[in-house]
Amino acid sequence: MTVVTVPSSPPVEPFDLVIFGGTGDLAVRKLLPALFHRYADGQIPAASRVVGVAREGLDDAGYRELVRGVLLETGAPEDTVEAFLPQLGYRSLDARKDEGWDAFAELIKEQPEHVRVFYLSTSPELFVDICNRLGHYGLNRGESRVVLEKPIGRDLASANQINDAVGKVFGESQTFRIDHYLGKETVQNLIALRFGNALFEPLWNAGHIDHVQITVAETLGVGHRGAYYDRAGALRDMVQNHILQLLCMVAMEPPSSLAPDAVRDEKLKVLRSLKPIDEANAGQLTVRGQYRAGVAEGESVPGYLDELGGIKSSTETFVALKAEIANWRWAGVPFYLRTGKRLPTRVSEIVVAFKPVPHSIFDAAAGPLAQNRLVLRLQPDEGVKLWLTIKHPGPGGLRLRHVPLDMSFAEAFGVQQPDAYERLLLDVVRGNPTLFMRRDEVEAAWRWADPILSAWAASGEPPRPYAAGTWGPSAAVALIERDGRTWNEDSE
Numbered sequence: 043m044t045v046v047t048v049p050s051s052p053p054v055e056p057f058d059l060v061i062f063g064g065t066g067d068l069a070v071r072k073l074l075p076a077l078f079h080r081y082a083d084g085q086i087p088a089a090s091r092v093v094g095v096a097r098e099g100l101d102d103a104g105y106r107e108l109v110r111g112v113l114l115e116t117g118a119p120e121d122t123v124e125a126f127l128p129q130l131g132y133r134s135l136d137a138r139k140d141e142g143w144d145a146f147a148e149l150i151k152e153q154p155e156h157v158r159v160f161y162l163s164t165s166p167e168l169f170v171d172i173c174n175r176l177g178h179y180g181l182n183r184g185e186s187r188v189v190l191e192k193p194i195g196r197d198l199a200s201a202n203q204i205n206d207a208v209g210k211v212f213g214e215s216q217t218f219r220i221d222h223y224l225g226k227e228t229v230q231n232l233i234a235l236r237f238g239n240a241l242f243e244p245l246w247n248a249g250h251i252d253h254v255q256i257t258v259a260e261t262l263g264v265g266h267r268g269a270y271y272d273r274a275g276a277l278r279d280m281v282q283n284h285i286l287q288l289l290c291m292v293a294m295e296p297p298s299s300l301a302p303d304a305v306r307d308e309k310l311k312v313l314r315s316l317k318p319i320d321e322a323n324a325g326q327l328t329v330r331g332q333y334r335a336g337v338a339e340g341e342s343v344p345g346y347l348d349e350l351g352g353i354k355s356s357t358e359t360f361v362a363l364k365a366e367i368a369n370w371r372w373a374g375v376p377f378y379l380r381t382g383k384r385l386p387t388r389v390s391e392i393v394v395a396f397k398p399v400p401h402s403i404f405d406a407a408a409g410p411l412a413q414n415r416l417v418l419r420l421q422p423d424e425g426v427k428l429w430l431t432i433k434h435p436g437p438g439g440l441r442l443r444h445v446p447l448d449m450s451f452a453e454a455f456g457v458q459q460p461d462a463y464e465r466l467l468l469d470v471v472r473g474n475p476t477l478f479m480r481r482d483e484v485e486a487a488w489r490w491a492d493p494i495l496s497a498w499a500a501s502g503e504p505p506r507p508y509a510a511g512t513w514g515p516s517a518a519v520a521l522i523e524r525d526g527r528t529w530n531e532d533s534e
């Protein structure tokens with residue numbers, strides 16, 4: 043295979059990035075390694091500063107020590123890590139108390155010409171306090187931006203509360219609501235495939251597409267995030283944001299350009315066209331499950347309730363549902379969505395299944411004709427496969443085979459693809475919101491998700507049990523098989 047080299051990107055302007063929740067799991071495991079990689083690639087100018095903020099009583103040296111350990115564990119070269127660390131600082135602050143904020147504001151104001159990014163990597167309950175204090179201490183200038191991590195609220199009302207409060211300090215153009223799935227290489231590639239090739243667009247509609255599947259499967263249980271997860275559940279944690287964003291990228295009309303609002307306007311139209319799922323039809327169109335003890339990756343693992351410490355909970359750790367988009371392009375094309383914890387494989391993928399050929403000219407000996415499928419894999423092994431029918435090579439008559447045209451990015455480009463956070467963090471610094479959610483998108487997504495949550499609550503039925511290490515309750519298989527279709531077996 044030809045290996046294509048990827049040119050490195052030019053450096054961005056010097057910036058100050060403050061990570062509220064700078065000692066948390068997301069900051070340490072994702073954000074700081076992402077920044078380090080961009081630094082190692084020469085994209086972060088030396089004058090830039092990254093300041094971690096949390097209540098823990100660390101100083102600059104202690105924070106650098108923490109980050110050094112994390113980066114070295116990932117196998118990062120020691121000399122590059124040492125060169126990166128002086129850019130890091132730390133301030134111990136409580137988002138809910140004024141103590142220490144004066145000194146913090148002075149630190150930030152030392153570099154008035156820098157782009158300022160405030161990354162709120164904390165629980166959303168702190169967003170309002172943090173933004174109010176950023177406003178009060180005069181830290182929002184024109185070139186400041188705020189990044190909001192998901193979840194933005196737990197329903198439409200709470201999302202509105204957060205967005206209203208943030209909006210009192212930061213304008214919409216300064217507000218970057220991150221969904222890291224949109225920064226994934228495969229999602230970018232979906233845009234390139236759909237709008238950079240003449241091949242797909244004529245077929246990209248109800249006339250030729252049979253159905254779409256989106257799966258986000260995790261092998262892990264809730265682990266130490268049980269308290270957060272139990273208040274959220276799979277629909278709020280995965281479907282309302284990541285999966286709906288992926289659905290939008292598949293289903294949106296071609297935007298007139300890649301200008302931020304051109305793309306986001308089209309995504310919004312998709313969200314607003316989703317057919318409602320409510321008490322009248324949730325029983326037929328949704329399946330929710332909760333894992334019990336089982337075997338995951340060869341090891342016995344406890345059930346969800348045991349992981350929570352034996353409490354009662356009707357939070358779903360699995361959801362499968364059949365969504366439909368009520369517009370001309372997609373009328374009658376089901377979008378089967380599923381996500382869950384403690385499933386057999388860690389995989390995120392989009393499957394676009396095309397309709398069968400209208401008439402087969404092959405006899406039975408040739409074997410069955412399978413559907414063409416375009417499979418976009420987001421993780422692991424980001425890549426794209428297009429399943430085609432060909433003739434089995436050699437003698438023996440005309441026998442048909444279903445084979446993938448396979449483009450694994452790591453193989454084709456000979457490099458490890460950058461993590462989604464690397465791209466998105468620098469997009470924030472550059473002030474490019476194309477891959478971030480606008481307020482009206484978040485609202486439209488909640489408007490669709492809220493009635494599902496209400497229908498489940500009204501039904502009084504607990505989630506269906508499934509054994510850890512399986513593909514969810516059997517009803518999830520029935521959901522798609524009732525329609526004469528199956529979940530993509532390649533991912534299972």
Ligand code: NAP
Pocket residue numbers: 062063064065066067068069095096097098135136137138163164165166168191192193270
């Ligand atoms: P986490 O590990 O619990 O970290 C929370 C951070 O917030 C810690 O640094 C904590 O440090 C700080 N903090 C808590 N209360 C504070 C206060 N009053 N003032 C200032 N700092 C405070 O959480 P996480 O997993 O990093 O997640 C952060 C947010 O991102 C959550 O909303 C989560 O849902 C979301 N998210 C996480 C991931 C992930 O992979 N972890 C992925 C997507 C989204 P102190 O206790 O020392 O103050």
